[in-house]
Amino acid sequence: MSGNARRAPRYPRRGGRLALRAGSLALALGVWQLLTSLDIDLWLRFSQFPTVTDVAHAFADRLSGPDYWTDLTDSLTRILSGFLLAAVLGVATGVLVARSRLAEDLLGPVLEVIRPIPAIALVPVAILLFPSNEQGIVFITFTAAFFPVLVSTRHAVRALTPAWEEAVLTMGGGRSRILASVVLPGALPGIFGGLSVGIGVSWICVISAEMISGQYGVGYRTWQDYTVVDYPGVFVGMVTIGVLGWLTSTAVEALGRRLTRWLPRTSYDVGAGSRPRAARSGGSVPPAAADEGAVHDRPEDKGSDSRTEEARDEHLV
Numbered sequence: 001m002s003g004n005a006r007r008a009p010r011y012p013r014r015g016g017r018l019a020l021r022a023g024s025l026a027l028a029l030g031v032w033q034l035l036t037s038l039d040i041d042l043w044l045r046f047s048q049f050p051t052v053t054d055v056a057h058a059f060a061d062r063l064s065g066p067d068y069w070t071d072l073t074d075s076l077t078r079i080l081s082g083f084l085l086a087a088v089l090g091v092a093t094g095v096l097v098a099r100s101r102l103a104e105d106l107l108g109p110v111l112e113v114i115r116p117i118p119a120i121a122l123v124p125v126a127i128l129l130f131p132s133n134e135q136g137i138v139f140i141t142f143t144a145a146f147f148p149v150l151v152s153t154r155h156a157v158r159a160l161t162p163a164w165e166e167a168v169l170t171m172g173g174g175r176s177r178i179l180a181s182v183v184l185p186g187a188l189p190g191i192f193g194g195l196s197v198g199i200g201v202s203w204i205c206v207i208s209a210e211m212i213s214g215q216y217g218v219g220y221r222t223w224q225d226y227t228v229v230d231y232p233g234v235f236v237g238m239v240t241i242g243v244l245g246w247l248t249s250t251a252v253e254a255l256g257r258r259l260t261r262w263l264p265r266t267s268y269d270v271g272a273g274s275r276p277r278a279a280r281s282g283g284s285v286p287p288a289a290a291d292e293g294a295v296h297d298r299p300e301d302k303g304s305d306s307r308t309e310e311a312r313d314e315h316l317v
Helices: 014-037 052-063 066-099 101-114 119-129 133-158 162-170 175-213 218-227 231-259 287-291 302-316
Strands: 266-268 276-278
Touching (some): 066 231, 119 175
16 A cells, blocks of 8 residues: 555544444434424324333333333243253254254254244244243244254354364364364354344244243233333333343353454454454464364465465365
């Protein structure tokens, strides 16, 4: 880049970014308050909406009562039970289907037929199948998260380069070693992508299931508020669902970043515009596979870039 090229504007650092995020949220709340307090009815009927202050007063009343915390605990228990079960079985099934042709032939057709069915459409099945509504709601939550995790795991395992597995085999490793040192570490980014999607879909479906067949929970309380025309209470439930979904999704993504710290990442130097810099060195090989003698795709110096690319292409072919 020539010296006369214009520098990109400096992007705010962490404190400035947090201020931007808080400002965007405050702006959205301000627009909401303005449209509802002035009873704006152009095409959308904001006069039917409660104002931000009405929702805030309803929220304060709920926080002081025991029902809100009971509903919160019940919904979180259902989500965590179904999601954890879906995470374990989804990853196991995804790896099995991706690594075994027999498993793909036996399980693949059944899973592909069930996968397009919305989890909320299985509520009648859950009511008929399980002896209690609680178990049925957990089943709906499990089904909602299972298929995103399964599909993401399957694609992530199939996308792994054979060179890593061949390196472990060359060093005398068996199937269990390949699974532990290559397949699972290499597929972790895809697995956590599915988990992040799955936790969001789980919240959608558990709330719907609670509205239909629940006795307690955030979804049940939100529906009850709607039936008695308590619209501020409805918005309290909506805000609660949004915050809980954001917190759980953020927790899953944070765990994924922590468990994949060994991955090479490229970040952007906020002080130098859009110029990329390497955040971590090292190849994109699972750490255990690298210990087994896997080939690193990182050149030792800039002069060997072309030779390294040619050797890598020849090796993969």
